[in-house]
Amino acid sequence: MSGKTGGARRDEPVDVLIVGAGPSGAVAARYLAAAGLSVVALEQGHWPDAADFPGRKREFELAAQKRWHPNPNVRDLPRDYPVETSASDINPLMYAAVGGSTTLYAGHWTPFLPSDFRVKTLDGIADDWPFTYEDLLPSLEEIEREVGVSGLPGNPAYPPQRAFPTPPLPIGKAGRKAVEGLDKLGWHWWPGTNAMPSVPYNGLNPCVRRGTCMTGCPEGAKSTVNITFWPHAIRSGARLITGARVREIEVNDQGLATGAVYIDENGRERRQRAAVVIVCANGIGTPRLLLLSKSKRFPDGLANRSGMVGKRLMMHPFSAVLGVFEDELDGWMGPFGQLVESFEFYETDASRGFMRGAKWGAMPGGGPLGVTSFVGSQIFSAGEGGMVEDVWGENLHKLVARRFNHCLVYGIIGEDLPEESNQVVLDPELTDSDGVPAPKLLYKVSQNSHDMLRFHVARCTEAVEAAGAIETVVVHQVRDTGWHLLGSCRMGEDAATSVVDQWGRSHDVPNLYIFDGSTFPTSGGVNPTATIMSVALRQVRRLIAQRHLQEAA
Amino acid sequence: MLLDDASRAKFAAIADRLIPASGKMPAASSASVQHAMLDLALQSRPDLTEDFTRGLAACSADAPSQSINALFREDRTGFNAVNLIAVAAYYMTDEVRDLIGYPGQESPAYDPHETPDYLVDGTLERVVRRGPLYRPTPRG
Numbered sequence: 001m002s003g004k005t006g007g008a009r010r011d012e013p014v015d016v017l018i019v020g021a022g023p024s025g026a027v028a029a030r031y032l033a034a035a036g037l038s039v040v041a042l043e044q045g046h047w048p049d050a051a052d053f054p055g056r057k058r059e060f061e062l063a064a065q066k067r068w069h070p071n072p073n074v075r076d077l078p079r080d081y082p083v084e085t086s087a088s089d090i091n092p093l094m095y096a097a098v099g100g101s102t103t104l105y106a107g108h109w110t111p112f113l114p115s116d117f118r119v120k121t122l123d124g125i126a127d128d129w130p131f132t133y134e135d136l137l138p139s140l141e142e143i144e145r146e147v148g149v150s151g152l153p154g155n156p157a158y159p160p161q162r163a164f165p166t167p168p169l170p171i172g173k174a175g176r177k178a179v180e181g182l183d184k185l186g187w188h189w190w191p192g193t194n195a196m197p198s199v200p201y202n203g204l205n206p207c208v209r210r211g212t213c214m215t216g217c218p219e220g221a222k223s224t225v226n227i228t229f230w231p232h233a234i235r236s237g238a239r240l241i242t243g244a245r246v247r248e249i250e251v252n253d254q255g256l257a258t259g260a261v262y263i264d265e266n267g268r269e270r271r272q273r274a275a276v277v278i279v280c281a282n283g284i285g286t287p288r289l290l291l292l293s294k295s296k297r298f299p300d301g302l303a304n305r306s307g308m309v310g311k312r313l314m315m316h317p318f319s320a321v322l323g324v325f326e327d328e329l330d331g332w333m334g335p336f337g338q339l340v341e342s343f344e345f346y347e348t349d350a351s352r353g354f355m356r357g358a359k360w361g362a363m364p365g366g367g368p369l370g371v372t373s374f375v376g377s378q379i380f381s382a383g384e385g386g387m388v389e390d391v392w393g394e395n396l397h398k399l400v401a402r403r404f405n406h407c408l409v410y411g412i413i414g415e416d417l418p419e420e421s422n423q424v425v426l427d428p429e430l431t432d433s434d435g436v437p438a439p440k441l442l443y444k445v446s447q448n449s450h451d452m453l454r455f456h457v458a459r460c461t462e463a464v465e466a467a468g469a470i471e472t473v474v475v476h477q478v479r480d481t482g483w484h485l486l487g488s489c490r491m492g493e494d495a496a497t498s499v500v501d502q503w504g505r506s507h508d509v510p511n512l513y514i515f516d517g518s519t520f521p522t523s524g525g526v527n528p529t530a531t532i533m534s535v536a537l538r539q540v541r542r543l544i545a546q547r548h549l550q551e552a553a
Numbered sequence: 554m555l556l557d558d559a560s561r562a563k564f565a566a567i568a569d570r571l572i573p574a575s576g577k578m579p580a581a582s583s584a585s586v587q588h589a590m591l592d593l594a595l596q597s598r599p600d601l602t603e604d605f606t607r608g609l610a611a612c613s614a615d616a617p618s619q620s621i622n623a624l625f626r627e628d629r630t631g632f633n634a635v636n637l638i639a640v641a642a643y644y645m646t647d648e649v650r651d652l653i654g655y656p657g658q659e660s661p662a663y664d665p666h667e668t669p670d671y672l673v674d675g676t677l678e679r680v681v682r683r684g685p686l687y688r689p690t691p692r693g
Contacts (some may be wrong), residue, residue, distance in 0.1 A: 004642070048615045055658055059597035062641045066600050114687040122688060150665075152677075156685045167665045178668070183676050188686055191669070191677075198665035208660035332658060347688050368644040368655055388625050388632075389570055389618065396640070397575040404653055 014038040014239075015275030017259055019289065021045075022100020023529055024515040024536035025280035026225035026233065027143070032234035035544045040243040040272055043264050045079045045096030048103050050220050055212025061369035067236050068215035070095065070104045071417065071480050079243070081432035083284065084440035090315045092284055092441065092482040098242060099226035101282065102529060105483065106213050107195040107222050108338045108361050110526035111140050111534065113158060115347060116415075121520050123348045125355050126417050127521045130493055130502035131538075137161060138333035139541070140534040143338045147223045147533070148201035151193030157343035166197040174329040174408040175339030181323075181467030192361065193337035195223040195529065203227045211334030211364060219492055243353035244270075244325065247436045249277055249293040249512065256553040257302075257512045263434045275552035276511045276543070278504070280536070283313060283485030283518040285301050287424040288439040290489065290499075295522060303506040303514075305491075311423055312418035313488045314523035314546055317449040318481035319457050321410045322365070323464025324403050324471035331405045338363060339408075345459055346525060354451040358414035358525045360460060365407025368400050402471070410460045413484075414452045415525035424488050445477060453477060484517070484528050491519040504539040510551045515539050561587040563614040568639040570617050577652055581643050590642035593625035 016032050018025045021043035033039045054063035070093035072080035094101045114133035119126045122413045141162045151164040168191045171179070175192070182189040195547050196217075197205040205260040207221045220227060230240060243265035250258045250271075259273035287310040293302035317539050338361035427440035453476060461472050472545040492498030495507035500519050506512040507549060517528050525533065543550070556564070565613045568581035581587075595602060608631030612620040625632045643649055650657065 037668060054597075057597075058645050058657065059593055059641070060658055061644075062594060062637075063597050065637075066598055113687050114690045118691055121575060121691050134690060154681060156681060156683070157687055159685075159689065169665070170663050171669070179671060179676060183679065186679075186683070188683070190680065191671070206665065210658050212658050266563050271666065303573070328654070333661065343686055347686065367658070368653060380599055381687060387618075388582070388622050389573075392571045392636070393573050394575050396572060397578050400644075400653060404655065 008153045009329065011270060011272060014040045014277070015274065016276045017042070017272050018278045018279060018280055019260060019532060020100065020280035020282070020283065020285065020516070021098045021230065021240055022280060023102055023225050023533045025278070026229035027533050027536040028278050028280065028515050028540045029233040029238045029240070030166060030229045030236070031540045033233045033238035037547070039233070040239040041238065041240045042246050042272065043098055043240060043242050044245040045098065046242045047098055048097045048216060050216065050218050053212070053216030053218040055210050055215055055218040060212055060215065061248040061367045064215045070101070070214070072482070073151060078433045081436070082430055083431050084427040084438060085233035088443040089443035089445045089477070089479070090317060090443060090482040091480045091483055092315065093480065094282060094284070094485065096109065097226070097329070098230060098240065099224040101483070102224045103216055104214055105529065106337055107335070108527040109147070109151065109195045109530050110341065111158070111192045111347065111530040112524040112526060116522065116524040117527065123355050126273060127492070129521050130491060133159070136534050140530065143530070143533045143537055146202060146228055146410040147195050148197035148228065149193060150189050150196055150198040150207070155190040157188060157190065157346065164193065166199050166201055167197065167337050168192070168197050169194060169337065170209070171339045172330055172364065173327070174331060174332055174364045175324055175362060177327065177329055177467050178340045178408055178463070181463040183467070184461060184466045187342060187344040187463065189340050189342045191339050192335070194335055194337045196221055196335055196337060197223065203231060207335055209334040211332055211336045213334060213336045236432065245390070245432070245434050245436065246289060247292060247434070249279070249289065251295055251297060251302065251509065252553050254553070255297055255509060256551065258553040259511050267434070276550060278513040278515055280516045282516055284424050284439050284441070286514055286516055287304060287488040287517040288426065290436065291426050298508070303499055303508045303512055305508045306496055306499060308490055308497065310423050310488050311420045312441060313422045313424055314416035314418055314484070314486040314491055314520070315443065315482040316413050316447045316484040316523060317453060318415050318478050319412045319453045320475045320478060321457055321464060322473040323408055323413070323469035324468065325406050325467070325469055328405050329365065329408060331407050332367050333364060336363055345456060350457050354448045354455065355364070356415035356417065356452070357458045358412050358452060360456070361411045361413070363409045363411060365403065365405070365409055368404045371400060371403040371407065374384045408464070410463070412453060412456045412460060413525055413527060414449055414456060416523045417446060417448055418487050418522060425444060454511065484523065485521045486517045486520040486528060488515050489518040490521050492521060493541050503542045511553060513539070513543065556591070560609060563612060564591060564609055564639070566617040567609070567612050567621050567635060568643070571636055571644050575585050578672045579648065582638055584643055584646045584648050586639060586642040590645045590673050593637065593645060594642045598638070601634045601638060604630050605638055607631045609643065609666065610637040650690045
């Protein structure tokens with residue numbers, strides 16, 4: 001790589017091409033540009049505009065169900081690509097924009113734990129990672145400074161580490177109610193750690209508890225890389241092209257990546273050449289792009305000699321338990337966001353009948369429209385022959401009076417174990433708005449996940465009952481919860497069974513890298529953004545340090 | 554989407570079957586769901602226009618109960634659109650929000666440097682005293 005400082009003109013060859021401007025792409029761009037490398041990033045979405053987010057508007061809850069829904073098949077926007085899900089138990093959730101899916105994420109900041117990197121050694125299942133928690137910790141601590149995490153240090157669920165850069169957010173009445181139950185049972189809890197600063201930080205405003213995190217933060221207070229990383233990267237010379245949908249990574253006769261072909265906003269096909277290509281398009285977009293990039297040399301898709309591209313998709317099956325209380329809990333107040341987290345049943349206990357565990361995040365109950373359709377499931381359904389008035393009418397008033405402002409919700413994220421049968425493939429018919437083949441998911445929730453979620457739902461129910469719940473509602477294995485798209489281009493040291501090495505470098509194409517969550521060998525039982533960004537930082541640091549040895553087209 | 558007075562009156566009659574008066578809560582039409590909030594709801598969900606229009610057209614202002622029940626049985630998508638718009642419009646009105654104690658999504662002031670109760674009342678200390686939960690990285 002030339003190391004020529006950035007500011008590349010359109011289509012001029014650059015040192016590094018990054019595909020995707022979400023969390024991992026932003027980390028890569030920022031550090032590469034700061035190191036003096038010329039960088040171009042291609043992002044299919046656009047810059048989000050906080051003024052568009054509906055959180056300050058009266059119709060916020062209604063807009064959340066369509067335009068700002070996290071399922072691209074529901075939003076159905078031209079910048080989204082559709083995903084064929086008829087053979088999947090879970091719908092994948094994502095967002096196409098600078099900042100990627102974090103535009104709509106809840107900002108739970110929960111790094112992987114030490115055992116998550118050693119599940120084979122500790123539990124005899126799946127695979128160990130090529131590195132440990134301790135190897136990753138310096139990168140995590142650096143990322144947390146940039147992200148502006150709010151939280152309280154000293155959580156006994158984790159080894160000691162550097163304090164968070166901003167104080168914890170208030171846990172509110174709903175969080176306090178969750179604590180009542182957990183404290184009574186003697187179970188672990190900790191004030192929620194969130195990617196939302198409580199004081200002004202790195203271009204972010206402080207969280208004002210508006211509670212609309214999952215439709216985009218109109219306050220500019222949820223930490224997303226369009227605010228925290230991209231401005232730095234661009235100041236250092238990185239060039240970010242939005243509305244650019246990459247359809248193929250090209251290779252030369254030597255088997256080296258030469259850049260990418262993309263379709264710009266006007267539908268024109270363009271070519272961006274680069275010495276190194278880094279794919280950061282998430283656990284569905286990345287394997288999709290590699291599978292699209294077939295050539296004589298790579299007839300089964302780029303970097304796919306192992307046959308592992310697209311396999312081992314993990315999406316974290318999710319269940320939720322809602323507790324209804326006599327007390328008023330300010331149920332519409334954020335963060336939304338986790339108020340309180342619990343790792344009481346995170347580690348493996350084989351006597352429970354399943355392996356690994358889950359994290360709980362206590363969240364507020366939401367607005368009045370939300371309580372009529374808890375986690376997307378219609379509460380009312382008139383049976384055959386029943387009258388609409390009998391199930392709506394009075395019942396609607398009673399339901400809202402009982403639940404609105406009186407709820408807290410536990411979200412349960414359980415570790416999803418890797419299985420080769422859970423896959424991303426290309427759909428033979430479905431395409432995006434540019435005619436590029438769409439991905440199709442083949443995904444079944446495993447028996448281990450079923451059993452794990454049943455156990456955790458039962459414990460969560462005990463926790464809300466211990467807090468005095470007068471009613472509990474369980475939504476088991478919610479379909480629209482595939483936020484965490486992991487594992488489909490697994491990292492490992494063996495080229496026969498993995499796609500990239502621990503530094504994200506493809507075994508088959510020495511100047512092709514993957515820095516996103518698709519490389520995760522296992523999924524942990526926590527929200528993965530903290531780990532995705534930390535792994536990307538560790539990898540990009542290595543790429544920068546070794547750049548003079550880097551083979552390039 | 555522009556609705557004429559007759560369509561608004563029909564919507565009000567249908568909405569009253571779904572959201573009747575009850576205790577302190579007004580019926581949908583008394584909360585004026587058929588006016589500004591109906592417009593706002595439809596404006597924010599253009600994807601529902603077709604289903605809503607079809608659903609409402611199938612209903613009758615003279616026989617609201619009969620027609621909404623027929624719609625539920627024969628055109629669930631149309632029913633869901635009419636129902637969602639009615640319920641959303643209802644809970645967007647100031648009157649209803651006041652009655653249920655919902656100020657909308659607000660931004661209440663707080664002091665991030667205030668010591669939380671759980672740090673002074675011993676609640677969190679009990680968690681700390683129970684010791685680490687994590688399993689350390691195996692050595693060797």
